[in-house]
Amino acid sequence: MHNTLKKDIFFDLDHTIWDFEKNAEETLMELFDTYHFHGIGIGAADVFIETYNRNNQRLWALYHHGKINKSELREARFADTFIELGVDPKLFPIAFETDYLRLCPQKTNLFPYAHETLGYLQEKYTLHLISNGFGDAAEIKMTRCDLKKYFATIVISETVGVHKPHPQIFHYAIANAKTEIPQSVMVGDSLEADIRGAQNIGMDAIYFNPNKAEIPSDVRKSISALEELKSLF
Numbered sequence: 473m474h475n476t477l478k479k480d481i482f483f484d485l486d487h488t489i490w491d492f493e494k495n496a497e498e499t500l501m502e503l504f505d506t507y508h509f510h511g512i513g514i515g516a517a518d519v520f521i522e523t524y525n526r527n528n529q530r531l532w533a534l535y536h537h538g539k540i541n542k543s544e545l546r547e548a549r550f551a552d553t554f555i556e557l558g559v560d561p562k563l564f565p566i567a568f569e570t571d572y573l574r575l576c577p578q579k580t581n582l583f584p585y586a587h588e589t590l591g592y593l594q595e596k597y598t599l600h601l602i603s604n605g606f607g608d609a610a611e612i613k614m615t616r617c618d619l620k621k622y623f624a625t626i627v628i629s630e631t632v633g634v635h636k637p638h639p640q641i642f643h644y645a646i647a648n649a650k651t652e653i654p655q656s657v658m659v660g661d662s663l664e665a666d667i668r669g670a671q672n673i674g675m676d677a678i679y680f681n682p683n684k685a686e687i688p689s690d691v692r693k694s695i696s697a698l699e700e701l702k703s704l705f
Protein backbone atom coordinates (compact mmCIF):
# COMPACT_ATOMS: atom_id res chain seq x y z
CA MET A 473 0.00 0.00 0.00
CA HIS A 474 1.42 3.37 -1.00
CA ASN A 475 0.46 5.50 1.95
CA THR A 476 2.03 8.59 0.40
CA LEU A 477 -0.72 8.53 -2.23
CA LYS A 478 -3.49 8.34 0.32
CA LYS A 479 -5.68 11.33 1.00
CA ASP A 480 -8.92 9.83 2.30
CA ILE A 481 -9.37 7.27 5.07
CA PHE A 482 -12.77 5.57 5.40
CA PHE A 483 -13.68 4.04 8.75
CA ASP A 484 -16.24 1.50 9.84
CA LEU A 485 -18.04 2.44 13.10
CA ASP A 486 -19.30 -0.62 15.01
CA HIS A 487 -16.58 -2.93 16.37
CA THR A 488 -13.92 -0.63 14.86
CA ILE A 489 -14.31 2.70 16.66
CA TRP A 490 -17.42 2.17 18.79
CA ASP A 491 -16.91 -0.84 21.08
CA PHE A 492 -20.16 -2.58 20.21
CA GLU A 493 -19.54 -5.64 22.36
CA LYS A 494 -18.81 -3.68 25.52
CA ASN A 495 -21.68 -1.24 24.96
CA ALA A 496 -24.22 -3.99 24.26
CA GLU A 497 -23.09 -5.95 27.29
CA GLU A 498 -23.34 -2.91 29.54
CA THR A 499 -26.88 -2.25 28.29
CA LEU A 500 -27.99 -5.86 28.67
CA MET A 501 -26.60 -6.04 32.22
CA GLU A 502 -28.62 -2.96 33.15
CA LEU A 503 -31.79 -4.30 31.56
CA PHE A 504 -31.27 -7.68 33.21
CA ASP A 505 -31.62 -5.90 36.55
CA THR A 506 -34.32 -3.43 35.46
CA TYR A 507 -36.56 -6.25 34.27
CA HIS A 508 -35.84 -8.56 37.21
CA PHE A 509 -34.92 -11.40 34.89
CA HIS A 510 -34.18 -13.68 37.83
CA GLY A 511 -37.92 -13.51 38.50
CA ILE A 512 -38.89 -14.86 35.06
CA GLY A 513 -36.53 -17.80 35.22
CA ILE A 514 -33.33 -16.51 33.59
CA GLY A 515 -30.63 -17.41 36.06
CA ALA A 516 -27.52 -15.55 35.03
CA ALA A 517 -26.86 -12.36 33.09
CA ASP A 518 -23.89 -13.88 31.26
CA VAL A 519 -25.98 -16.78 29.92
CA PHE A 520 -28.61 -14.32 28.76
CA ILE A 521 -25.99 -12.14 27.06
CA GLU A 522 -24.25 -15.08 25.42
CA THR A 523 -27.56 -16.44 24.09
CA TYR A 524 -28.59 -13.00 22.86
CA ASN A 525 -25.24 -12.39 21.10
CA ARG A 526 -25.51 -15.68 19.26
CA ASN A 527 -29.10 -15.00 18.12
CA ASN A 528 -28.27 -11.43 17.22
CA GLN A 529 -25.32 -12.46 15.02
CA ARG A 530 -27.38 -15.15 13.28
CA LEU A 531 -30.22 -12.69 12.58
CA TRP A 532 -27.84 -9.96 11.36
CA ALA A 533 -26.46 -12.46 8.85
CA LEU A 534 -30.00 -13.13 7.62
CA TYR A 535 -30.64 -9.38 7.47
CA HIS A 536 -27.46 -8.80 5.43
CA HIS A 537 -28.52 -11.49 3.00
CA GLY A 538 -31.93 -9.85 2.65
CA LYS A 539 -33.79 -12.78 4.21
CA ILE A 540 -35.43 -10.69 6.94
CA ASN A 541 -36.13 -6.97 7.31
CA LYS A 542 -35.21 -4.50 10.03
CA SER A 543 -38.35 -4.96 12.15
CA GLU A 544 -38.15 -8.75 11.89
CA LEU A 545 -34.56 -8.56 13.08
CA ARG A 546 -35.50 -6.35 15.99
CA GLU A 547 -38.47 -8.48 17.00
CA ALA A 548 -36.76 -11.84 16.74
CA ARG A 549 -33.43 -11.30 18.44
CA PHE A 550 -34.87 -11.02 21.96
CA ALA A 551 -37.94 -13.23 21.40
CA ASP A 552 -35.69 -16.06 20.14
CA THR A 553 -33.40 -15.53 23.12
CA PHE A 554 -36.25 -15.71 25.64
CA ILE A 555 -37.67 -18.82 23.95
CA GLU A 556 -34.27 -20.50 23.95
CA LEU A 557 -33.89 -19.77 27.66
CA GLY A 558 -37.27 -21.35 28.34
CA VAL A 559 -39.12 -18.19 29.36
CA ASP A 560 -42.92 -18.36 29.11
CA PRO A 561 -43.80 -16.20 26.03
CA LYS A 562 -46.51 -14.50 28.14
CA LEU A 563 -43.75 -13.14 30.38
CA PHE A 564 -41.65 -11.56 27.59
CA PRO A 565 -41.08 -7.96 28.53
CA ILE A 566 -42.75 -6.05 25.69
CA ALA A 567 -40.68 -2.91 26.10
CA PHE A 568 -37.35 -4.75 26.29
CA GLU A 569 -36.42 -4.29 22.64
CA THR A 570 -37.44 -0.63 22.67
CA ASP A 571 -35.46 -0.01 25.84
CA TYR A 572 -32.43 -1.78 24.42
CA LEU A 573 -32.57 0.27 21.19
CA ARG A 574 -32.93 3.47 23.16
CA LEU A 575 -30.19 2.78 25.68
CA CYS A 576 -27.47 0.94 23.76
CA PRO A 577 -26.56 3.68 21.23
CA GLN A 578 -26.17 6.10 24.14
CA LYS A 579 -23.24 4.11 25.50
CA THR A 580 -19.86 5.69 24.97
CA ASN A 581 -17.23 2.92 25.17
CA LEU A 582 -14.82 3.31 22.27
CA PHE A 583 -11.78 1.22 21.39
CA PRO A 584 -8.61 2.50 23.08
CA TYR A 585 -7.00 5.58 21.50
CA ALA A 586 -9.98 6.18 19.18
CA HIS A 587 -10.05 9.93 19.82
CA GLU A 588 -6.26 10.30 19.80
CA THR A 589 -5.90 8.36 16.55
CA LEU A 590 -8.75 10.10 14.72
CA GLY A 591 -7.49 13.47 15.92
CA TYR A 592 -4.00 12.70 14.67
CA LEU A 593 -5.18 11.39 11.28
CA GLN A 594 -7.55 14.29 10.79
CA GLU A 595 -4.61 16.69 10.68
CA LYS A 596 -3.14 14.99 7.61
CA TYR A 597 -6.02 13.20 5.88
CA THR A 598 -9.71 13.60 5.21
CA LEU A 599 -11.66 11.06 7.23
CA HIS A 600 -14.97 9.46 6.34
CA LEU A 601 -17.31 6.87 7.78
CA ILE A 602 -19.17 3.99 6.13
CA SER A 603 -21.45 2.10 8.51
CA ASN A 604 -23.73 -0.86 8.02
CA GLY A 605 -26.62 -0.16 10.29
CA PHE A 606 -29.47 2.09 11.14
CA GLY A 607 -29.18 5.83 10.67
CA ASP A 608 -30.92 6.73 13.91
CA ALA A 609 -28.62 4.59 16.06
CA ALA A 610 -25.44 5.74 14.27
CA GLU A 611 -26.45 9.39 14.73
CA ILE A 612 -26.90 8.94 18.49
CA LYS A 613 -23.61 7.02 18.87
CA MET A 614 -21.62 9.64 16.95
CA THR A 615 -23.16 12.52 18.87
CA ARG A 616 -22.82 10.95 22.32
CA CYS A 617 -19.18 10.03 21.66
CA ASP A 618 -18.35 13.36 20.02
CA LEU A 619 -17.12 11.59 16.87
CA LYS A 620 -18.79 13.68 14.17
CA LYS A 621 -16.10 16.33 14.26
CA TYR A 622 -13.58 13.92 12.71
CA PHE A 623 -15.54 12.94 9.60
CA ALA A 624 -16.02 14.97 6.47
CA THR A 625 -18.66 12.57 5.16
CA ILE A 626 -20.79 9.87 6.79
CA VAL A 627 -22.51 7.12 4.79
CA ILE A 628 -25.05 4.81 6.46
CA SER A 629 -26.14 1.67 4.61
CA GLU A 630 -29.79 2.17 5.51
CA THR A 631 -29.72 5.49 3.66
CA VAL A 632 -27.94 4.15 0.57
CA GLY A 633 -30.13 1.03 0.40
CA VAL A 634 -27.30 -1.53 0.23
CA HIS A 635 -24.82 -2.75 2.83
CA LYS A 636 -21.11 -3.31 2.72
CA PRO A 637 -19.69 -5.41 1.02
CA HIS A 638 -21.94 -4.34 -1.89
CA PRO A 639 -19.75 -2.38 -4.36
CA GLN A 640 -22.43 0.27 -4.71
CA ILE A 641 -22.02 1.61 -1.16
CA PHE A 642 -18.23 1.97 -1.65
CA HIS A 643 -18.66 3.70 -5.01
CA TYR A 644 -21.28 5.94 -3.45
CA ALA A 645 -19.01 6.82 -0.50
CA ILE A 646 -16.05 7.55 -2.80
CA ALA A 647 -18.14 9.82 -5.03
CA ASN A 648 -19.79 11.46 -2.03
CA ALA A 649 -16.32 12.20 -0.60
CA LYS A 650 -15.27 13.65 -3.98
CA THR A 651 -12.21 11.41 -4.04
CA GLU A 652 -10.81 8.48 -6.06
CA ILE A 653 -10.21 4.82 -5.23
CA PRO A 654 -6.35 4.91 -5.49
CA GLN A 655 -6.08 7.66 -2.88
CA SER A 656 -8.54 5.99 -0.49
CA VAL A 657 -8.26 3.29 2.13
CA MET A 658 -10.89 1.47 4.23
CA VAL A 659 -10.35 0.55 7.90
CA GLY A 660 -12.73 -1.98 9.44
CA ASP A 661 -13.17 -5.11 11.54
CA SER A 662 -15.27 -7.17 9.14
CA LEU A 663 -13.31 -9.28 6.67
CA GLU A 664 -16.35 -9.72 4.50
CA ALA A 665 -18.01 -6.31 4.71
CA ASP A 666 -15.05 -3.93 5.06
CA ILE A 667 -11.93 -5.63 3.76
CA ARG A 668 -13.20 -7.73 0.86
CA GLY A 669 -15.87 -5.17 0.11
CA ALA A 670 -13.21 -2.50 -0.40
CA GLN A 671 -10.68 -4.78 -2.14
CA ASN A 672 -13.37 -5.93 -4.60
CA ILE A 673 -13.57 -2.42 -6.03
CA GLY A 674 -9.78 -2.06 -6.01
CA MET A 675 -9.62 -0.01 -2.84
CA ASP A 676 -6.91 -0.69 -0.24
CA ALA A 677 -8.08 -1.90 3.15
CA ILE A 678 -6.68 -2.28 6.65
CA TYR A 679 -8.13 -5.06 8.77
CA PHE A 680 -8.81 -3.99 12.37
CA ASN A 681 -8.24 -7.20 14.31
CA PRO A 682 -8.31 -6.38 18.06
CA ASN A 683 -8.87 -10.02 19.07
CA LYS A 684 -5.85 -11.07 17.01
CA ALA A 685 -7.79 -13.63 15.00
CA GLU A 686 -5.98 -15.61 12.34
CA ILE A 687 -5.42 -13.42 9.29
CA PRO A 688 -6.53 -14.86 5.94
CA SER A 689 -4.08 -14.70 3.04
CA ASP A 690 -6.12 -12.16 1.06
CA VAL A 691 -5.75 -9.58 3.85
CA ARG A 692 -2.82 -7.38 2.92
CA LYS A 693 -2.63 -5.10 5.93
CA SER A 694 -3.86 -5.45 9.49
CA ILE A 695 -3.64 -3.73 12.86
CA SER A 696 -4.68 -4.90 16.31
CA ALA A 697 -4.96 -1.44 17.89
CA LEU A 698 -6.17 1.85 16.41
CA GLU A 699 -3.04 3.73 17.46
CA GLU A 700 -1.00 1.61 15.04
CA LEU A 701 -2.54 3.79 12.34
CA LYS A 702 -0.40 6.65 13.62
CA SER A 703 2.75 4.85 12.48
CA LEU A 704 1.20 3.72 9.19
CA PHE A 705 0.08 7.20 8.16
Ligand SMILES: [Mg+2]
Pocket residue numbers: 484485486487488660661662
Ligand atom coordinates in the same frame (compact mmCIF):
# COMPACT_ATOMS: atom_id res chain seq x y z
MG1 LIG B 1 -17.83 -3.27 12.07
